[in-house]
Each structure stands twice: as structure tokens, then as C-alpha cells.
Amino acid sequence: MNDFLNQIAPIWTPHPGQRLFLEHPAKFKVLACGRRWGKTEACAVQIVAAMHRDSPTEHLILAPTLEQARLLFDRVEEMLRALDPTQELKVRSSPHPRLTFGPHRLTARSGHVPRSLRGLEATHIVIDEAAYLPESVITEVAMPMLATTDGSLTLISTPHGRNHFWRFHQMGLRGEHGIWSRSAHSAENPHVSPAFLQVQRELVSERAYRVEYEAAFEDSLSRVFRQEVIDAALVPSLPSPHPAGPVCIGVDWARWSDFTAVAVVQGSREGAHLLSLSRTQGRSWAEMVRSVAEQIEAHPGARVVCDASGLGDPLLESLKERLPLHRVDGLVMTAANKAPLLDALAWQMEKRALLMTPHPELQREMEHFEQSRSDSGHVRMAAAGSGHDDLVIALSLAASALPHRIAGIPLLGAARRFSRNRTHRTSCRSFN
Numbered sequence: 001m002n003d004f005l006n007q008i009a010p011i012w013t014p015h016p017g018q019r020l021f022l023e024h025p026a027k028f029k030v031l032a033c034g035r036r037w038g039k040t041e042a043c044a045v046q047i048v049a050a051m052h053r054d055s056p057t058e059h060l061i062l063a064p065t066l067e068q069a070r071l072l073f074d075r076v077e078e079m080l081r082a083l084d085p086t087q088e089l090k091v092r093s094s095p096h097p098r099l100t101f102g103p104h105r106l107t108a109r110s111g112h113v114p115r116s117l118r119g120l121e122a123t124h125i126v127i128d129e130a131a132y133l134p135e136s137v138i139t140e141v142a143m144p145m146l147a148t149t150d151g152s153l154t155l156i157s158t159p160h161g162r163n164h165f166w167r168f169h170q171m172g173l174r175g176e177h178g179i180w181s182r183s184a185h186s187a188e189n190p191h192v193s194p195a196f197l198q199v200q201r202e203l204v205s206e207r208a209y210r211v212e213y214e215a216a217f218e219d220s221l222s223r224v225f226r227q228e229v230i231d232a233a234l235v236p237s238l239p240s241p242h243p244a245g246p247v248c249i250g251v252d253w254a255r256w257s258d259f260t261a262v263a264v265v266q267g268s269r270e271g272a273h274l275l276s277l278s279r280t281q282g283r284s285w286a287e288m289v290r291s292v293a294e295q296i297e298a299h300p301g302a303r304v305v306c307d308a309s310g311l312g313d314p315l316l317e318s319l320k321e322r323l324p325l326h327r328v329d330g331l332v333m334t335a336a337n338k339a340p341l342l343d344a345l346a347w348q349m350e351k352r353a354l355l356m357t358p359h360p361e362l363q364r365e366m367e368h369f370e371q372s373r374s375d376s377g378h379v380r381m382a383a384a385g386s387g388h389d390d391l392v393i394a395l396s397l398a399a400s401a402l403p404h405r406i407a408g409i410p411l412l413g414a415a416r417r418f419s420r421n422r423t424h425r426t427s428c429r430s431f432n
């Protein structure tokens with residue numbers, strides 16, 4: 001690796017933490033880093049270095065979303081082009097990004113479709129934001145792909161509570177199973193300015209700062225969505241078909257500096273899937289209403305519940321005008337009705353009655369969603385500090401519109417009579 005770092009020095013130099021990571025020979029590395037530490041950069045160099053060795057390599061990037069996996073893929077492509085401008089590089093972008101460089105190949109996939117990855121082989125897998133993917137993507141999909149190649153696995157992420165990523169990280173700290181691990185603050189990256197970190201510290205809660213920028217593995221009693229609640233709801237891909245039941249849509253309108261979020265679920269309180277989740281920011285109210293209406297129109301007959309507090313009321317009225325064929329209700333969110341709504345969502349997730357594929361932004365919001373008790377004794381639930389909670393609120397509104405499962409068709413038999421005559425005995429037998 002040292003020789004390669006010299007070769008790449010004209011275009012890239014690692015910071016000290018990246019150098020430690022790159023130079024360590026372990027096959028299984030776990031790096032828990034703060035945001036902007038330089039994870040994507042370091043993993044790109046790790047892949048490019050392997051592609052400059054003689055033996056053919058097959059690399060796979062997995063991340064919660066394809067968009068995220070593509071960031072690392074694009075960085076590898078950029079570095080390869082900068083290092084060897086004359087070497088032929090074959091790149092295709094669909095159905096998923098794939099690149100061939102001499103005898104070496106690189107593919108980027110989202111962790112949403114791991115079933116289709118079973119049976120494939122790789123010499124190296126990088127899992128970005130590994131803490132946000134279900135554990136089964138690592139243990140049941142990635143690890144078997146390396147079994148026959150004696151390949152390497154790199155897990156890199158900001159922490160997300162004490163879940164599987166924390167356990168792998170702990171194994172590394174104890175030196176178990178040949179795992180190397182390290183945790184690192186964002187400040188280790190000299191390209192991250194102290195001023196940027198200072199602004200973040202003022203914007204988010206102390207706990208969120210410790211997790212996101214100091215890479216602390218924290219679970220807290222004040223969390224509304226405990227780590228095991230989030231993990232229980234996560235699946236690599238949604239089972240097919242979706243549960244029987246209506247499509248229900250929750251809308252949380254943007255407030256100052258916030259996002260408008262739309263969550264779409266289908267099923268019942270006993271079993272539902274999160275079909276989609278989106279958020280938009282910085283448009284005029286008219287455009288926002290139009291965009292939300294278009295998303296709703298994609299689901300004819302869907303039930304819609306919008307937050308109607310504050311500005312939400314006139315927005316609700318415009319949405320109703322645009323969607324005369326949909327049932328659109330408003331809910332004025334108060335401290336009193338917010339707590340049961342969120343408790344119900346957490347309970348549904350914990351029971352695995354609401355399943356979802358990884359959505360890192362939603363998971364982050366859930367991780368930092370806290371409850372506190374005011375001096376008057378009221379429970380307050382909100383994103384800690386001035387963090388966002390729009391996705392969580394939209395999802396809780398959508399889930400609140402789900403009906404309870406319609407009971408199965410009752411057994412019909414002859415009318416029961418509670419007398420000692422023959423008819424009674426006959427009707428009893430008919431139930432056996």
C-alpha cells in the first residue's frame with residue numbers, strides 16, 4: 001500500500017487516519033467515523049489500489065441507497081481516470097453501475113436488492129453506512145460472497161446506536177476474528193474546518209453531535225425509537241406481495257428551514273409496508289402543494305392525513321381542492337396527540353407490523369428523536385436540538401390512517417340454540 005500511496009501522491013494524500021486505515025493488512029476492517037471524515041475518499045483509494053495489483057479483483061460497493069453507493073463508484077472512476085488517462089475504462093450505468101479496468105471489475109448496488117446478489121462472488125466488498133443496513137445484508141449476503149475467494153470486507157459508517165455495526169466494531173477492538181476496527185472524529189480530516197464543526201455543534205443536540213461528528217455509539221433512555229425498534233422494522237427488501245389493505249399517505253408540511261415530507265404505507269395496523277418516502281425543500285407553497293398532490297395521485301383511492309397545525313390548515317384546503325377524489329384529512333398536532341401517535345408507530349415497528357427497507361435519513365431522525373418531560377409534567381417528543389423530524393412525522397401520520405385488519409370471515413353454521421334438544425347437538429357437531 002505504501003508504494004501505491006506514493007504513486008497516487010500527485011493527486012491524493014491521505015490524512016493520518018486514512019493512512020492508518022489504508023495501510024493495515026487486516027481483511028476485515030470496521031471504521032466508525034464522524035460525518036465528512038473522508039470515508040468515501042479512503043474506500044475509493046482502497047479499491048483503486050487493489051486495481052493496480054496484478055491479480056484480477058472483483059469489488060462490490062453496497063450502501064443503503066444506490067445513490068450513495070454511486071458516490072463511491074464515481075470517485076473510483078475519477079481516480080482511475082486521473083491516474084491512468086490512457087488506460088481503457090469500460091463503464092456502464094444500468095441496470096447498476098459497473099466498471100471494468102483491465103482484469104478488475106467494480107459494481108455498485110443498493111442493499112435493497114440483496115436477494116439477487118446471492119450466489120455471486122467478490123474479492124472485496126465495501127459496505128458504506130453499514131450501521132444503517134439490516135445485519136442480514138452483511139452476514140447473509142456479503143460474507144457468503146467472500147467465502148470462496150478469501151476476500152476482504154470493509155464496513156464503514158457513522159454509528160447508529162449499539163446494533164450489529166457496534167458489535168463488529170467491538171470485536172475489532174478486542175482483536176477477535178482478525179477484525180481491525182477504529183473509530184474517528186470528523187475533526188481528524190484536516191479538510192473539515194473547525195468553523196463548520198462549530199456551526200454543526202450549535203445546530204444539533206449535544207447527543208446528535210457526539211454521534212454524528214464524534215462517532216460515539218450511544219443509546220439513550222430518552223430515545224423514542226430505541227435501536228432495537230428501528231432494527232426490527234428493517235428488511236433488505238420488502239416481501240412480496242404487499243400486505244392487504246389500503247394505501248395511506250402522511251404529509252408533514254415544511255416549516256421554516258424544514259422539509260415537506262410524504263410517507264406512503266400500505267396494509268393494516270397488524271402488517272404494513274413503507275412503500276416510499278420523500279422530502280422536498282425550498283419551493284413556493286403552491287409548488288409544494290402541486291408536488292404533494294402529484295405523489296398522491298399516483299395512488300388512486302389512497303387515504304391521506306396531513307399535519308394541519310399552523311400553516312398546514314390552508315395547505316390542507318388547497319390539497320383537498322386539487323384531489324376531489326381522495327379522502328384527505330387534517331390532524332392538528334399537539335403535544336397531547338403527538339406522543340400517542342409516535343408511541344403507536346414505535347410499537348408497530350417493534351412488533352414488525354411495519355416493515356421498511358433502509359432509509360438513512362429517516363433512521364437518523366428516529367435515532368435523534370427524544371422525549372422529555374416539561375416542568376408542568378407534559379411529555380414532549382421532538383427531534384433533539386433543532387434537528388429535523390419531518391420524515392418521522394409524515395410516517396406516523398400515514399401509519400395512523402392504517403385500519404385494523406378486517407377479521408376473517410366468521411364460521412357460519414346453523415343458529416345455535418341453548419336447549420337440550422337434538423338440534424342443539426347437531427349444531428354443536430357442525431362446529432367440530
Ligand SMILES: Nc1ncnc2c1ncn2[C@@H]1O[C@H](COP(=O)(O)OP(=O)(O)OP(=O)(O)O)[C@@H](O)[C@H]1O
Binds near residue numbers: 035040
Ligand atoms: N485525503 C483527502 N484529501 C483531500 N480531500 C479530502 C481527503 N479526504 C477527504 N477529503 C474531502 O473531505 C470531504 C469529505 O470526504 P468524504 O465525502 O470522503 O467523507 P465521508 O466521511 O464519506 O462523508 P459523509 O459523512 O458525508 O459520507 C470531501 O470534500 C473530500 O473531498
Ligand SMILES: [Mg+2]
Binds near residue numbers: 039040
Ligand atoms: Mg461518504
